[in-house]
Amino acid sequence: MGKYFAGVDIGSTTSKCVITDEAGNMLAFKLTDTLFDRDKSGKIVFYEALEESGIKEEDIAYIVSTGYGRRSFSMANDVTPEIIAHAKGTVKLYPGTRTIIDIGGQDSKVIAIDDLGIIEKFEMNDKCAAGTGRFFEVLTNRLLSIDMDELGPMCLKATNPPAISSMCTIFAESEIISMLSTGIPSEDIAMGMALSVAKRVIAMGKAGQIRYKEPIIFSGGVANNEGVRKAFSDILNKEVIAVQNPQNTAALGAAMIAIAKYKEQK
Structure with missing residues (x-):
C-alpha cells in the first residue's frame, strides 16, 4: 500500500484540498467556502477530498496546510507560507x-x-x-x-x-x-x-x-x-x-511539501 499526502489551503474566501500519491500525482481536488471557523473549513474540505479520492484517512501519511488559516488547522503536521506553496504547485503543473x-x-x-x-x-x-x-x-x-x-x-x-x-x-x-x-x-x-x-x-x-x-x-x-x-x-x-483549475496551486504545493517533509523524517 502506497502512502498518500494532503495539502490544505485555507484562504480568506475559499478553502482547498489536494490529495496526491508519493510521486505527486493529484488524486483529488476539492474546494469549499471558508467559514469563520478556519479549522472547521480545513476539515470539511479535507474529508471531501478523501471521499473523492476513495482513500482512507489512516492512509494519509502527512498533511501540510497553507494560506491565511494555515495555523488554525489542527490536523496539519506542518505549515508552509502560501508564496512557497504557490510556487511549488505552479512549477509542478507547469515546469x-x-x-x-x-x-x-x-x-x-x-x-x-x-x-x-x-x-x-x-x-x-x-x-x-x-x-x-x-x-x-x-x-x-x-x-x-x-x-x-x-x-x-x-x-x-x-x-x-x-x-x-x-x-x-x-x-x-x-x-x-x-x-x-x-x-x-x-x-x-x-x-x-x-x-x-x-x-x-x-x-x-x-x-x-x-x-x-x-x-x-x-x-x-x-x-x-x-x-x-x-x-x-x-x-x-x-x-x-x-491554470485550468486555478485555485488548486497552493494546495498542490502544500502536498508536494508534505511529501518532502515525510521523506526527510524517514
Missing part, C-alpha cells in the same frame, strides 16, 4: 514557469521564479481590495447586476473599454456609476475593470523589480476570468497562461 501572477479573493501576488524553479523575489498586496477578487465581487454584483462567472464572457464583448483610474474600490464604484449613467455599455465597463486590475498588479510587480519573464502563469480564483487573463496579456504584450 519551467518563470513568473506567477496569482489573484485571490483578498490578495494579489506576483512571484518571479528562477531557472531552477526557486523563488527569486515576490510582491504581494493584501492591504487593499483593489487588485483582488474582492474588487470584482463588490462592483460586479452591485453595479452590473451579474454573477461573477458571467463577467469573463462579458469582458470579451468589449469594443471600447474606458480607463478606470481610481486606485480605491470605493472611488472606482463612483467612477463606474458615472460611466453607467452616461450610457457606456456594461461590457466595456467590465473590460475596463479587468484592465484596471491588471495594470495595478503589473505595476506592483514592476515596483519590486519583477520583469515578467515567460512562461507567465496566472492562478487564483480571478484566473477563471478570461477577460482578466487577456488584459494581462495585452498590457504585457506576452502570452499569459491561465
Whole structure:
C-alpha cells in the first residue's frame, strides 16, 4: 500500500484540498467556502477530498496546510507560507514557469521564479481590495447586476473599454456609476475593470523589480476570468497562461511539501 499526502489551503474566501500519491500525482481536488471557523473549513474540505479520492484517512501519511488559516488547522503536521506553496504547485503543473501572477479573493501576488524553479523575489498586496477578487465581487454584483462567472464572457464583448483610474474600490464604484449613467455599455465597463486590475498588479510587480519573464502563469480564483487573463496579456504584450483549475496551486504545493517533509523524517 502506497502512502498518500494532503495539502490544505485555507484562504480568506475559499478553502482547498489536494490529495496526491508519493510521486505527486493529484488524486483529488476539492474546494469549499471558508467559514469563520478556519479549522472547521480545513476539515470539511479535507474529508471531501478523501471521499473523492476513495482513500482512507489512516492512509494519509502527512498533511501540510497553507494560506491565511494555515495555523488554525489542527490536523496539519506542518505549515508552509502560501508564496512557497504557490510556487511549488505552479512549477509542478507547469515546469519551467518563470513568473506567477496569482489573484485571490483578498490578495494579489506576483512571484518571479528562477531557472531552477526557486523563488527569486515576490510582491504581494493584501492591504487593499483593489487588485483582488474582492474588487470584482463588490462592483460586479452591485453595479452590473451579474454573477461573477458571467463577467469573463462579458469582458470579451468589449469594443471600447474606458480607463478606470481610481486606485480605491470605493472611488472606482463612483467612477463606474458615472460611466453607467452616461450610457457606456456594461461590457466595456467590465473590460475596463479587468484592465484596471491588471495594470495595478503589473505595476506592483514592476515596483519590486519583477520583469515578467515567460512562461507567465496566472492562478487564483480571478484566473477563471478570461477577460482578466487577456488584459494581462495585452498590457504585457506576452502570452499569459491561465491554470485550468486555478485555485488548486497552493494546495498542490502544500502536498508536494508534505511529501518532502515525510521523506526527510524517514
